[in-house]
Amino acid sequence: MGTKEELIHAVTELEEEKSYSLVKALLDEGVNPKEVIDMLRKGVEIVGERFNKKEYFLTELVMAGEIFQQSAKILEAVMKDDTKMSEKLGVVVVGTVKGDVHDIGKNIFVTLLQAAGFEVHDLGVDIDAEKFINKVKETKADIVAYSGLLTVALESMKQTTEALKTAGLRDKLKIIIGGLPVDEMWMKEAGADAYTDNAFNGVKIVTKWLKGG
Numbered sequence: 001m002g003t004k005e006e007l008i009h010a011v012t013e014l015e016e017e018k019s020y021s022l023v024k025a026l027l028d029e030g031v032n033p034k035e036v037i038d039m040l041r042k043g044v045e046i047v048g049e050r051f052n053k054k055e056y057f058l059t060e061l062v063m064a065g066e067i068f069q070q071s072a073k074i075l076e077a078v079m080k081d082d083t084k085m086s087e088k089l090g091v092v093v094v095g096t097v098k099g100d101v102h103d104i105g106k107n108i109f110v111t112l113l114q115a116a117g118f119e120v121h122d123l124g125v126d127i128d129a130e131k132f133i134n135k136v137k138e139t140k141a142d143i144v145a146y147s148g149l150l151t152v153a154l155e156s157m158k159q160t161t162e163a164l165k166t167a168g169l170r171d172k173l174k175i176i177i178g179g180l181p182v183d184e185m186w187m188k189e190a191g192a193d194a195y196t197d198n199a200f201n202g203v204k205i206v207t208k209w210l211k212g213g
């Protein structure tokens, strides 16, 4: 037997195995997978708050992301094809830009976006402009997110935005950039609409874009 509070607690305390068995127990009890996702989201949200208050560190954040991703796999296996995990708050295409292979921060951002209810298309690392463009067209994305940790990533971000402009897609999109070195100067140079070096703030920004206000 599992209770909803127990699952939220297991996630926030980063009890990996317990989280998975509770997910399974709740499903066995007939709890709707969407409700289970909401509990996982709540857990990840609390971990995020603790990270921002510096009560938790990067290891905990990565661990919470892992618990969320693995639990989502358990849920996906029992959900019907027509029931999407995401509530479709919006569609986001994410990637680490060309020349850069750092992805730990990007992966955290992706998990948090999924936990918040976005449909996320993660392209991976070392992604050139063409791949971003193709994915934006294919998914009719609302938002494009570039990650970059290397100084050279700025040039790639710039090129990607230019290519989105040339393809006539830029005006339909919002662009957010993130990663260790990004700042206002990067945002302007990269032709983006927002920047942050904090994945939680990133989720707040894109949520605001789509919900308005």
Ligand code: B12
Pocket (backbone or CB within 6 Å): 058, 099, 100, 101, 102, 103, 104, 105, 106, 108, 109, 145, 146, 147, 148, 149, 150, 151, 152, 176, 177, 178, 179, 180, 196, 197, 198, 199, 200, 201, 202, 203
């Ligand atoms: C781990 C690491 C690696 C790993 C990467 C593993 C992986 N899977 O990512 C490996 C060993 C592969 C690596 C390789 C290299 N690295 Co390295 N690496 C690091 C290191 C130590 C940590 C980076 C990290 O993961 N931080 C933790 C994450 C969570 O932080 P983050 O990425 O900033 O993400 C947070 C936010 O920024 C945000 N975020 C991130 N992306 C996005 C995107 C969006 C849209 C949003 C909203 C938010 C967001 O969310 C996260 C949580 O809040 C840094 C040093 C450092 N202290 O940062 C050097 C560092 C980034 N690396 C560096 C270098 C030079 C390299 C190499 C060139 C080394 C070499 N000579 O081979 C290669 C480059 C390979 C390449 N082409 O990319 C330099 C970059 C210097 C520069 N100015 O360009 C750094 C700064 C080290 C240094 N001081 O010299 N590296």
